Amino acid sequence: MKQIIVSVKEFESNAALIEDNKLIEFLVERDDLTRIVGNIYKGKVENVLPGMESAFINIGLEKNAFLYVNDLREFEERYLDGVENSDRPIEDILKKDDEVVVQILKEPRGNKGARVTTHYTIPGKYLVLMPNNNYIGISKKIKDETERKRLYDLIERIKPENVGLIIRTEAEGKEDIYFEREIEYLVKKWQEIEYNISRAKIGEILYSDNDLVNRVVRDIFSHEINELIIDDEKKYWEIIDYINAFSEREMSTKIKLFTEEQEILDYYKIKSEVEKALKKEVWLDCGGYLVIEKTEALISIDVNTGKNVGLHNLEETVLQTNLEAAREIPRQLRLRNLSGIIIIDFIDMRIEEDKEKVLLELEKNLSKDRVKNNIIHFTDLGLIEMTRKREGKPLSNYFLEECYLCKGNGYVRSVEAIVHEIIEQVKQDAKEDDINKIKILASERVYEILNSTYKEFINTYLKSKNKSFELEKLNKQNFNDYELIYEK
Incomplete structure (x- = not known):
């Protein structure tokens, strides 16, 4: 279902x-x-970087978009008097302040601007229009060779000149009428975009998905x-x-x-399922669990036996846990929309046949993903390395933000470090002549340590400096907060 x-x-x-x-x-x-992926903008070249074979394009977003030279070729051929299959360097094609029409390939992330292209695509339900191309492509998910040939011949017969079309998976089994209606609709969309190019201002959206x-x-x-x-x-x-x-x-x-x-x-x-997908740990039905962590460079997934102690022997327990993980990991990648390089650390398997079973199970479940992915190999360390195409934002981006305390480190300063910081600050402030009393307001954990271990020391130290001291609990239970108040 x-x-x-x-x-x-x-x-x-x-x-x-x-x-x-x-x-x-x-x-x-x-x-x-x-969502801006798929949008077409009118942009202006801000600067050209020959050494990176790319240019930065102002399309009205916070950060300039990144255009690589190979993503520029179709625009060069059609609009900049270029020749087909040109290999001219980017500095010979674009100059600062040139106007260029680009489509968003990848959304901005972190300190990087959007990745853009001039290989425009306008998607429909059965076909994708490539207005500056003359190519017919067919989805790899359509496996039947007879059907592939039927679709190719059909589209070749009705395709307008000087446009390309990709036949999508949903086209399988469909007749002429569905394609004719959609081609008419998609071509009209592109004609509207072309009509507006010369009239649009820099940063204006010419087409929105x-x-x-x-x-x-x-x-x-x-x-x-x-x-x-x-x-x-x-x-x-x-x-x-x-x-x-x-x-x-x-x-x-x-x-x-x-x-x-x-x-x-x-x-x-x-x-409730979305809430679970925002956590690092994912429990499996067998009692094992996954730990999914995202870093700047890659996604790491660690598989653990957890509460699964098995019934017969270690190899069977490990295999059972790894097979269930191989079914759950593709689901988690789709649900969390994780992408890029992904490293999976399955529990070590000594039997080669077991490794093959787990790999096949992983491949079978990854094949259900709408987003392109690829298993590279088992590394020498027994890790599986794979990739998943980046499409849109990870689920966590919509529900989580960087912790204002740890600033993305994933940790906050320990209560012991905070206490020692307070003591050093008190000793420093006690040197000031215009301070007669120091009052410490501390959250519960900090208060307990100060009160049980350091209160007497602080009190004695301040008395030696002719200062008075007061310790009070802050009404904050979750953080290692404190505040120092000075009285003259």
């Missing part, structure tokens, strides 16, 4: 993909965190989905109209309007 649950609110929309009562993907769109609900219907809703349940009546009818225009009308029977009084994400117990 596969379901898509869609929640539409004033300032936020959510979509959840559920398979066999398990949350597999959770998508978020907020007004304050607009559809909102979350429409993207879900276009990219995820398919024959494999049993039902799509949405809590907004207006969007419900928009989806029905879209299905009737671009898909089989019987698909509209899978669309259902949620009418319960309870909030839809609570009704389907989605919020």
Whole structure:
């Protein structure tokens, strides 16, 4: 049973993909965190970096976008009097203040601006239009060679000149009428973009990908989905109209309007699953657990036996835990939307046959992912190295922010270090002639250590300096906070 649950609110929309009562993907769109991947902007070259074969483009965002020379070739050929398959260096193609139209490939992250390209793509449900190309591609997920040839021949016959098309997985089994309607729609979209290029200002959006609900219907809703349940009546009818225009009308029977009084994400117990996906530890049904940690360079996943003590022998216990981890890890990657380099440290296996079983199980479950991924190999240390394409933001970006105490370190200063800091500060301040009394306000943990171990020392020390002293508890229980108050 596969379901898509869609929640539409004033300032936020959510979509959840559920398979066999398990949350597999959770998508978020907020007004304050607009998705920009796929958007096409009119930009201006801020500076060209020959040594990096790239340029920085002002598209009106906080940070300039990054354009690599190979992502510029199609624009060069069509708009800058370039030649096909040009190998000219970027400094011969672009100059400062040149205008260029770019599409967002990757969103900004950290200190990096957005990655942009001039290889424009306009996606539909069955086809992706490549306006500056003349190429026909077919999704690798369509395996049947006869069907691949049928689709290729069909699209070659109806494709307009001087545009390219990618045939998406959902096109399998479809007839001419679906493609003809969509090609007409996509070409019209591109014509509108071209018409607006000369009229647009720098930083203006020429094309914006559809909102979350429409993207879900276009990219995820398919024959494999049993039902799509949405809590907004207006969007419900928009989806029905879209299905009737671009898909089989019987698909509209899978669309259902949620009418319960309870909030839809609570009704389907989605919020609690999202909360679990924000934690480092993931418990497996067998009693083992995963530890998932994100660093600047990569994602590390550690597999542990935990409470799984097994029934027969160590090898069987390890294999059982690793196999369950191989099923859960792909789910967690999709749910958390983790990407880049991923290192998986399965529990050590001595039997080669067991290693092969775990690897096959991992590959089988990764194949269900909509996002491209690739297992590189087992390293010499027995770790699995893999990659997952970066698409959108990690789930944690929408719900977590950097701790104001630890500033991203993951740790705060220990209570013992705080206490010693207070003592040194008191000794320093006691030298001041205009201070007669020092009052320490401390959170509970700091107060307890000061009161039980150091109070007498501080009191004696200050008396020797003709100062008085007072210790008081702050009404803060969770942090190692303190405050020093001075009286003259």
